[in-house]
Amino acid sequence: MLEAKEYAKIFADRIAKGAFLTTCDGQKSDTMTIGWGSVGYMWAIPTVTVMVRQTRLTKENLNQVKSFTISVPVDDSYKDxxxxxxTKSGRDLDKFAAAGLKCKASKAGTxxxxxxxxxxxLECTVLYERLMDVDALAPExxxxxxxxxxxxxxxxxxxxxxxxD
Known part of the structure; x- marks a missing residue:
């Protein structure tokens, strides 16, 4: 396992350019692009914080299986x-095939x-989830x-x- 400061730096440097958040409902995998998130240390363990809209297939998968992976490109070779x-939904097409991507088992295999x-x-297990209160957000x-x-x-x-990898 990489040291926290090593993966935190890569994550911070690259997340705004996009990363893949992959979920599985137990049978079928789906991936979506994320451009927001943070890596930190909470409850005495290394954590990642991400956000998923209610309408996404990824949200449905996370409702069933409380784990996900994040694959962060270290360069621009995955830009397309x-x-x-x-921009596409896993409900409408196989994004892996359309994007020329393949999956492989994670080390944990979940x-x-x-x-x-x-x-x-990054292999991740959900510890906490909460629907955000947009009324508590800064107006801008x-x-x-x-x-x-x-x-x-x-x-x-x-x-x-x-x-x-």
Whole structure:
């Protein structure tokens, strides 16, 4: 497992360019693009915090299986796949096939990771989830990100493994 400061730096440097958040409902995997998130240390363990909108297939999967993986590209070689997975729904197509991606078993084996080189892999187990209260958000952020769209559920998850492929 990578040391926390190693994967935290990669995550912080690359998350705004997009990463893959992969879930599995026990049978079928799906991935979506995330561009927001943070890595930290809560409850005396390494954690990642991500947000998923209520309307996403990923949210449905997380309701069933409380684990996910994040595959963070360390360069721009996954740019097109990140773009596709951020604009299409897994309800409508197989995003893996459409984006030219493949999955492989994660080390824990619960939820797969994106198979490829140049990816920081974070295996995560949900510790806490909460529907955000957009009325508690600063008005300028609420007006920019939550006009007529659904709120996010905020997930804090334990990082059970972190490694570079």
């Amino acid at each position: 796949a990140i773009a596709l997975c951020g 939820t797969p990771v994106i198979d490829g080189k140049g990816l920081l892999q 952020l609420k007006d920019k990100w939550y006009t007529g769209d659904t709120e996010h559920t905020i997930y804090v998850a334990k990082i059970t493994d972190a490694y570079l």
